[in-house]
Amino acid sequence: MKHVSDYFGSLVFDDRVMKARLSSEVYQSLKKTIDEGAKLDLSVANAVATAMKDWAIANGATHYTHWFQPLTGITAEKHDSFITPAPDGRVIMEFSGSELIKGEPDASSFPSGGLRATFEARGYTAWDPTSYAFIKGKTLCIPTAFCSYAGEALDKKTPLLRSMEALNRQALRILRLFGNDHVKCVRTSVGPEQEYFLVDREMYEKRKDLIFTGRTLFGAKPPKGQELDDHYFGAIKPTVAAFMEDLNEELWKLGILAKTEHNEVAPAQHELAPIYTTTNIATDHNQLTMEIMQKVAARHGLVCLLHEKPFAGVNGSGKHNNWSISTDEGVNLLSPGETPHDNAQFLLFLCAVIKAVDDYQDLLRISVATAGNDLRLGAQEAPPAIVSIFLGDELNAVLESLENDTPYCGVKKTKMKLGVDVLPKFTKDNTDRNRTSPFAFTGNKFEFRMVGSADSIACANIMLNSAVAESLRVYADYLEQAPDFQSALQEMLKNTIKEHKRIIFNGNGYDDAWIQEATLKRGLSNYPSTPDCVPHILDRKNVELLTGQKIYTEPELRARYEIVLENYCKSIVIEANTMVDMAEKEILPAITAYAMELAKTAAAKKALNEQITCAFECERVKTLSALTDEIALKIQKLKKSLISLKSTETVCEESAFIRDQVLVKMRELRVPCDEAETITARKYWPFPTYGELLFGVK
Numbered sequence: 001m002k003h004v005s006d007y008f009g010s011l012v013f014d015d016r017v018m019k020a021r022l023s024s025e026v027y028q029s030l031k032k033t034i035d036e037g038a039k040l041d042l043s044v045a046n047a048v049a050t051a052m053k054d055w056a057i058a059n060g061a062t063h064y065t066h067w068f069q070p071l072t073g074i075t076a077e078k079h080d081s082f083i084t085p086a087p088d089g090r091v092i093m094e095f096s097g098s099e100l101i102k103g104e105p106d107a108s109s110f111p112s113g114g115l116r117a118t119f120e121a122r123g124y125t126a127w128d129p130t131s132y133a134f135i136k137g138k139t140l141c142i143p144t145a146f147c148s149y150a151g152e153a154l155d156k157k158t159p160l161l162r163s164m165e166a167l168n169r170q171a172l173r174i175l176r177l178f179g180n181d182h183v184k185c186v187r188t189s190v191g192p193e194q195e196y197f198l199v200d201r202e203m204y205e206k207r208k209d210l211i212f213t214g215r216t217l218f219g220a221k222p223p224k225g226q227e228l229d230d231h232y233f234g235a236i237k238p239t240v241a242a243f244m245e246d247l248n249e250e251l252w253k254l255g256i257l258a259k260t261e262h263n264e265v266a267p268a269q270h271e272l273a274p275i276y277t278t279t280n281i282a283t284d285h286n287q288l289t290m291e292i293m294q295k296v297a298a299r300h301g302l303v304c305l306l307h308e309k310p311f312a313g314v315n316g317s318g319k320h321n322n323w324s325i326s327t328d329e330g331v332n333l334l335s336p337g338e339t340p341h342d343n344a345q346f347l348l349f350l351c352a353v354i355k356a357v358d359d360y361q362d363l364l365r366i367s368v369a370t371a372g373n374d375l376r377l378g379a380q381e382a383p384p385a386i387v388s389i390f391l392g393d394e395l396n397a398v399l400e401s402l403e404n405d406t407p408y409c410g411v412k413k414t415k416m417k418l419g420v421d422v423l424p425k426f427t428k429d430n431t432d433r434n435r436t437s438p439f440a441f442t443g444n445k446f447e448f449r450m451v452g453s454a455d456s457i458a459c460a461n462i463m464l465n466s467a468v469a470e471s472l473r474v475y476a477d478y479l480e481q482a483p484d485f486q487s488a489l490q491e492m493l494k495n496t497i498k499e500h501k502r503i504i505f506n507g508n509g510y511d512d513a514w515i516q517e518a519t520l521k522r523g524l525s526n527y528p529s530t531p532d533c534v535p536h537i538l539d540r541k542n543v544e545l546l547t548g549q550k551i552y553t554e555p556e557l558r559a560r561y562e563i564v565l566e567n568y569c570k571s572i573v574i575e576a577n578t579m580v581d582m583a584e585k586e587i588l589p590a591i592t593a594y595a596m597e598l599a600k601t602a603a604a605k606k607a608l609n610e611q612i613t614c615a616f617e618c619e620r621v622k623t624l625s626a627l628t629d630e631i632a633l634k635i636q637k638l639k640k641s642l643i644s645l646k647s648t649e650t651v652c653e654e655s656a657f658i659r660d661q662v663l664v665k666m667r668e669l670r671v672p673c674d675e676a677e678t679i680t681a682r683k684y685w686p687f688p689t690y691g692e693l694l695f696g697v698k
Helices: 015-021 024-036 042-058 097-101 157-177 208-213 238-253 279-299 344-359 361-366 371-376 393-404 458-481 485-503 512-521 530-538 540-548 554-608 615-645 651-679 690-695
Strands: 063-067 079-081 083-085 091-093 123-127 134-136 139-148 186-200 258-263 269-274 302-305 319-327 439-441 446-448
Touching: 015 024, 015 042, 024 042, 042 097, 042 139, 097 123, 139 157, 157 186, 157 279, 157 319, 157 344, 157 458, 186 279, 186 458, 186 690, 208 554, 238 258, 238 269, 238 279, 269 279, 279 302, 279 458, 319 458, 344 361, 344 393, 344 458, 344 485, 361 458, 361 530, 361 540, 371 530, 371 554, 393 485, 458 485, 458 540, 530 540, 530 554, 530 651, 540 554, 554 615, 554 651, 615 651
Parallel strands: 063 139
Antiparallel strands: 063 079, 083 091, 123 139, 134 139, 186 269, 186 302, 186 319, 258 269, 319 446, 439 446
8 A cells, every 4th residue: 555655746856856866065056046036057957957857767757848837827838858869879868957947939829918929939938946847747847937039928927926026025024124034035825725526528528518618508407406505525426536536646746735625515516625835836736736637537437627617506616715924934924823913913914915905806806807707706605706805703803993092802712512521622713704705814814715716826816916015015115214113003004994994894795785885885896797807907006016016017917908808708709609509409409309209299199089189299399399489599699799799899899798798698598498408308408417417426
């Protein structure tokens, strides 16, 4: 039996391997680059490249690739072998420092939002030494950043690293004000909980909508869904358990800290949660996790669905982004301690987050904007599109006492009494959990629940890091000039609470009254769809933040605006075309065939005995005929809206037209199709139903 500790990280060129294979001098130099951002010398790169190559070959690798994260939302890789021709006709295995440091993929074939033209092909990948190289199959994968020939960021890693550096700079200024001169680095860390669905592969392959779009575009509600709450944390089915066991082993080999696994609320839905790690590494790991989930699922006759809303009427899938800030000495700056009201440093960082989320709530909404996530937000346990912060009773009371200059009356810790002597007593938490909150404090971290299951966590953390860095910058600028630090700090925190308490909401985010209060009384932004929110990335305050913190240049920001809206438009046009194809070629013929059978049955009965009424057959044929006429009409309306879409001139106009016209026509087409499914004999229905998909895995 293999022990996890024996093979964990066995496919990673991690600190253990570097210590063993690099000279002490090279190792120390590389660690200084990783920990402090020191410049990397080429001689060090050459030594690392040789050691990396030898280690990879010893583990069966034949190729290497610069593994990067373009603006497609998934990863990219181009494989090169280690072979170099030798004079005697043989080959030798070589890998240089220059090959480690830099690669040259085609930059014009990836989304660039106008930063690159088709004839401007050159791009570069640059090694990210802060994220360990790893082996996937027979390929050494080197995590890299991706930029254009002119140096513009064409990926998600580069802005993420910039945002981490920005927060580090400002957080260090704050810590110095508190007399802490020994901390060298402040990092954000993340633990993204990954939700997903597993369905039978044979059933999946019979549904064009799942194949082309990742979600079901048609499907009547099954007799049973999630009403009984019996799937959540329920016993894991054997096929799923085998998948999870296999997945854990693959992830652990890659050093991914897969920790928690369980059934989620919807049938066929599950969750995997890792242990926290540094944000850029967590981002890399999450991208790998999604890829490996899909590969492992295939080995078990399954398909892993990562779409945010693969099934209507049951829970969608998110990726809860658990975010915190820590020093290189392991101190969590968001940990309240036993007496949060006396912990001035904690209160400053807490207020910095509150200010950041209120000032840049639109950027947080933009960071999770996709066509799939629009379907999820505000439905079945997903948070609403309105950004707010949940703090809980204790922190709320602390902030109120600060704001009003009144003594804090602490919340007394109480023992839970369950009424059974044999059960252990334990201390009750001072803060409940709020599953409807988009941004909830959960003890020593914030849980940003709006991130979609298929999305990269990079975007959310870029915006979060940048916004908090800006709050800390404002604080540091003020406090560094203050003649009396303590009184200035007290006044600053008090003003922050007064100015930004509107973003704090501890109630039910699903309540219609909250929507009214948030928008009409508190003035919070409400952007239900991607076209509603994405244009605001170019608002002056947002441009000033992201360029001022050196996260993006203005051209890079405009490029992302174009890319996000283009992706939204392309995704929904694919869905609309798939709906037309399925309705015309599968659903209408199926309904017609069933109606024909009923008509023939009625005719045969009448021929046998004219006294037989055939009421069921006649009424059902009448209903089905009306539905086929309605479906045919709705198909034509959807087609016309797709033709009209071509007349839009800008991506902003196109996305708005899709939101207001195309999606409406798609919903209208689905209604009669789903109704027809409920009254069409199963043998005629052309693809697996919701009941079969959701309960088909044993």
